[in-house]
Amino acid sequence: MQSRSGAPTLEAVAKRAGVSRATVSRVVNGSPKVTPDVLASVRQAIEELGYVPNRAARSLASRRTQAIALVVPEDTAKVFDEPYFAQIVQGVATHLATTDYALSLLISSAGSTEKTRRYLLGGNVDGAVVVSHHKDDPLLEGVAGTLPLVFGGRPFEPVPPHTHYVDADNVGGARAAVEHLVKLGRRRIATIAGPADMTAGQDRLRGWEEALVAAGLQADLAERGDFSPASGAKAMRALLATGAPIDGVFAANDQMALGAYAVLAEHDLRIPEDVAIVGFDDDRAASTALPPLTSVAQPSSEMGAEMARLLIQLIDGKGSVPEATVMPTELHVRASSAAQLKLSA
Amino acid sequence: MQSRSGAPTLEAVAKRAGVSRATVSRVVNGSPKVTPDVLASVRQAIEELGYVPNRAARSLASRRTQAIALVVPEDTAKVFDEPYFAQIVQGVATHLATTDYALSLLISSAGSTEKTRRYLLGGNVDGAVVVSHHKDDPLLEGVAGTLPLVFGGRPFEPVPPHTHYVDADNVGGARAAVEHLVKLGRRRIATIAGPADMTAGQDRLRGWEEALVAAGLQADLAERGDFSPASGAKAMRALLATGAPIDGVFAANDQMALGAYAVLAEHDLRIPEDVAIVGFDDDRAASTALPPLTSVAQPSSEMGAEMARLLIQLIDGKGSVPEATVMPTELHVRASSAAQLKLSA
DNA sequence: TTGTATGCGTTATCAC
DNA sequence: GTGATAACGCATACAA
Numbered sequence: 001m002q003s004r005s006g007a008p009t010l011e012a013v014a015k016r017a018g019v020s021r022a023t024v025s026r027v028v029n030g031s032p033k034v035t036p037d038v039l040a041s042v043r044q045a046i047e048e049l050g051y052v053p054n055r056a057a058r059s060l061a062s063r064r065t066q067a068i069a070l071v072v073p074e075d076t077a078k079v080f081d082e083p084y085f086a087q088i089v090q091g092v093a094t095h096l097a098t099t100d101y102a103l104s105l106l107i108s109s110a111g112s113t114e115k116t117r118r119y120l121l122g123g124n125v126d127g128a129v130v131v132s133h134h135k136d137d138p139l140l141e142g143v144a145g146t147l148p149l150v151f152g153g154r155p156f157e158p159v160p161p162h163t164h165y166v167d168a169d170n171v172g173g174a175r176a177a178v179e180h181l182v183k184l185g186r187r188r189i190a191t192i193a194g195p196a197d198m199t200a201g202q203d204r205l206r207g208w209e210e211a212l213v214a215a216g217l218q219a220d221l222a223e224r225g226d227f228s229p230a231s232g233a234k235a236m237r238a239l240l241a242t243g244a245p246i247d248g249v250f251a252a253n254d255q256m257a258l259g260a261y262a263v264l265a266e267h268d269l270r271i272p273e274d275v276a277i278v279g280f281d282d283d284r285a286a287s288t289a290l291p292p293l294t295s296v297a298q299p300s301s302e303m304g305a306e307m308a309r310l311l312i313q314l315i316d317g318k319g320s321v322p323e324a325t326v327m328p329t330e331l332h333v334r335a336s337s338a339a340q341l342k343l344s345a
Numbered sequence: 346m347q348s349r350s351g352a353p354t355l356e357a358v359a360k361r362a363g364v365s366r367a368t369v370s371r372v373v374n375g376s377p378k379v380t381p382d383v384l385a386s387v388r389q390a391i392e393e394l395g396y397v398p399n400r401a402a403r404s405l406a407s408r409r410t411q412a413i414a415l416v417v418p419e420d421t422a423k424v425f426d427e428p429y430f431a432q433i434v435q436g437v438a439t440h441l442a443t444t445d446y447a448l449s450l451l452i453s454s455a456g457s458t459e460k461t462r463r464y465l466l467g468g469n470v471d472g473a474v475v476v477s478h479h480k481d482d483p484l485l486e487g488v489a490g491t492l493p494l495v496f497g498g499r500p501f502e503p504v505p506p507h508t509h510y511v512d513a514d515n516v517g518g519a520r521a522a523v524e525h526l527v528k529l530g531r532r533r534i535a536t537i538a539g540p541a542d543m544t545a546g547q548d549r550l551r552g553w554e555e556a557l558v559a560a561g562l563q564a565d566l567a568e569r570g571d572f573s574p575a576s577g578a579k580a581m582r583a584l585l586a587t588g589a590p591i592d593g594v595f596a597a598n599d600q601m602a603l604g605a606y607a608v609l610a611e612h613d614l615r616i617p618e619d620v621a622i623v624g625f626d627d628d629r630a631a632s633t634a635l636p637p638l639t640s641v642a643q644p645s646s647e648m649g650a651e652m653a654r655l656l657i658q659l660i661d662g663k664g665s666v667p668e669a670t671v672m673p674t675e676l677h678v679r680a681s682s683a684a685q686l687k688l689s690a
Numbered sequence: 691t692t693g694t695a696t697g698c699g700t701t702a703t704c705a706c
Numbered sequence: 707g708t709g710a711t712a713a714c715g716c717a718t719a720c721a722a
Contacts (some may be wrong), residue, residue: 057715098432122397402699
């Protein structure tokens with residue numbers, strides 16, 4: 001009885017309630033122009049029959065799909081390893097659960113961009129949230145401008161007009177992290193930066209620099225990594241190899257910070273006594289590390305929810321939607337950063 | 346031109362190719378009964394127009410949605426923190442990308458189970474992959490038996506007939522972990538077990554027990570956690586409080602193992618010299634821990650892919666589908682486990 | 691406010 | 707092999 005073949009239709013409800021299909025449709029779609037008693041009887045019929053509107057039919061007739069796509073690139077090993085992405089997905093999905101939009105998850109591998117484009121352009125969704133698109137990504141050619149889009153993370157310059165995105169305050173977060181180290185008395189603060197081809201990497205590097213300049217300190221100790229633990233270790237090694245008396249490190253993410261942990265241990269440098277460290281993302285790994293890692297937390301799942309919310313606003317065309325939404329970060333102080341011991345050297 | 350309103354239809358293709366809609370439909374659906382030249386001209390017309398079939402219309406007419414749902418419970422904070430779930434999602438999505446099924450991600454919160462059921466029963470999808478369903482979950486009442494389903498993880502007993510699921514070899518993995526500790530010379534091997542209401546927790550505990558019994562060792566040192574680091578720490582504390590001379594620990598997941606790290610440090614117990622530890626899942630955190638954590642890896646994303654594959658087989662009704670699919674685990678040995686130093690005591 | 695009629699883009703059932 | 711034509715289940719002008 002519940003099977004697809006036997007599912008009750010709008011017509012069945014209409015018959016049972018003694019009204020026309022149009023009226024039932026109005027009730028289902030919450031039209032205000034329905035007499036209370038009619039509304040009641042229709043609702044009852046719906047209830048009794050366990051009627052559920054057929055999405056395909058509705059979509060076909062209304063030319064709206066009531067679905068949005070979430071597009072993530074397939075560097076998925078990388079992608080889903082980052083709790084950040086998983087949380088974005090979670091935020092989007094959870095928000096959508098409160099609406100009647102369905103979520104279609106698209107993994108776009110390098111080879112399937114054409115397929116993804118067709119999907120997006122084929123009228124399968126009313127809009128899309130695009131997470132971590134690459135520089136010069138061909139994926140969105142033709143899509144932007146045709147389909148409402150919201151990006152996760154600031155896109156690369158030049159940002160096309162009317163590009164909507166949600167991002168964390170990477171610059172501010174990085175600045176706060178470094179200011180924290182400065183207040184602790186650290187003076188030679190290095191950074192393990194993120195990749196140059198990701199705006200998050202660029203912005204966190206900038207925050208580090210701004211804070212040092214503002215404090216009248218030198219901003220010359222920087223090495224780039226690719227957000228992986230191994231790259232963090234490599235960068236730390238390079239920094240130590242310069243021979244500079246480093247007493248503080250700001251890593252652009254926690255994974256690289258943890259990679260640095262191992263290298264510092266090899267060099268018999270204690271955390272935080274000799275070198276204080278601050279990471280970014282507030283990974284789960286940050287709190288279980290020894291010592292627990294101070295980190296800049298970004299509200300990933302809230303960001304996902306916000307992207308979904310904005311996209312729906314865009315789709316509904318109600319009011320104006322801000323093009324840039326920057327969410328605040330929060331410094332979580334743990335044992336990896338502490339005031340410097342005044343042991344002199 | 347590419348916008349939803351102006352998308353080329355089947356009819357447009359038919360007109361341009363000088364054939365009927367029916368023929369175009371046959372071409373699109375790969376029917377064998379189409380003359381080569383007709384086929385060619387239709388294909389060309391499709392190409393030239395950039396035609397993409399409308400999913401809703403197709404679904405309405407064919408009574409198939411070409412979409413499957415991925416249902417995850419909303420303990421999402423917990424859920425998406427576990428890389429395991431993120432990887433399952435990734436595996437399912439990636440496999441689906443190679444088919445022409447779309448993926449609909451459903452987060453089922455406690456309050457929305459009814460909504461989720463309606464979605465599943467409303468003919469929106471052809472089947473569903475259900476991850477981490479709870480014991481006595483009301484979600485699936487009526488769904489099972491109506492819609493093809495594949496579970497992630499062994500469901501609780503009694504397993505209803507014809508329940509398909511994919512799981513890791515939790516018992517075998519745990520056994521391997523403990524056998525490894527035994528080979529290392531450890532004799533008092535405790536376990537930090539998972540929750541009793543999750544089959545993974547049950548199975549890993551059983552593996553621990555089996556291995557100890559097989560080795561002629563006592564299996565009496567067990568404490569349960571809930572897979573969180575804090576619970577792991579608590580369990581470790583409780584184990585140490587027994588006063589037993591523990592020299593090995595098998596934790597049912599890496600997070601709890603890392604929680605135990607901190608407690609062992611507090612007690613001045615060295616890893617692996619005094620206590621060797623093995624975890625489960627092979628989290629990213631396992632390799633960056635100090636010392637790196639030996640862990641049992643399960644092929645999470647492959648499991649996701651397998652679930653999708655089985656589900657599609659089930660939907661297509663081709664051949665018989667195995668009800669239980671158990672994927673092998675692999676022990677990744679790292680520094681947290683090593684041969685016991687023969688320093689005597 | 692409610693009902694009638696038509697169309698949404700495909701698939702599927704027929705004849706041809 | 708190919709082409710009409712009737713569903714598919716719902717939304718929506720339009721009429722009442």
